[in-house]
Amino acid sequence: xxxxxxLMLLTISLQGxxxxxxxxxxxxxxxxxxxxxxPDFATEIKxxxxxxxxxxxxxxxKVYDKMPFDKAETITRLGTKLFTRIKDEKEQRLIREFLxxx
Ligand code: HEC
Numbered sequence: 001x002x003x004x005x006x007l008m009l010l011t012i013s014l015q016g017x018x019x020x021x022x023x024x025x026x027x028x029x030x031x032x033x034x035x036x037x038x039p040d041f042a043t044e045i046k047x048x049x050x051x052x053x054x055x056x057x058x059x060x061x062k063v064y065d066k067m068p069f070d071k072a073e074t075i076t077r078l079g080t081k082l083f084t085r086i087k088d089e090k091e092q093r094l095i096r097e098f099l100x101x102x
Contacts, residue, residue: 015070037093038101048091049075075099 039045049069055061057069066069067074075082083092 038100041075041098045072045075045098046070048086048094052086092096 022102044078046069049057053069056063057067059068067078069075075095076099080096082095084093086092
């Protein structure tokens with residue numbers, strides 16, 4: 001009985017697949033799954049820190065010599081330590097994508 005039930009479920013779900021496959025044009029699939037590209041430091045990562053970590057971690061700030069946030073190396077060096085200060089989920093995701101990719 002249980003085998004029959006799972007066979008039925010399998011058939012239903014397979015049909016479901018076929019329906020969505022034939023209904024979805026390829027262009028739609030591409031927009032649903034954006035390509036993962038490394039976020040750009042200057043235009044996507046730096047502005048996060050510029051908005052939140054001024055003046056200390058920027059030119060003239062008291063920790064600029066030790067931890068300049070206008071340099072990509074500082075961000076990769078500090079890595080997830082930054083998340084003790086950056087709590088916003090979207091910002092964390094961007095930074096994580098930046099850190100994860102060579
Ligand atoms: C008011 C000044 C100030 C601001 C604003 C500031 N910091 Fe800092 N930050 C410091 C100082 C001072 C230290 C300690 C430096 C040392 O180790 O001597 C520090 C150290 C750090 C460290 C290394 C120490 C650790 O926790 O492991 C990180 C990472 C860091 N800051 C991230 C940030 C981030 C991210 C922001 C913005 C969201 C930020 N900071 C904003 C002053 C500041």
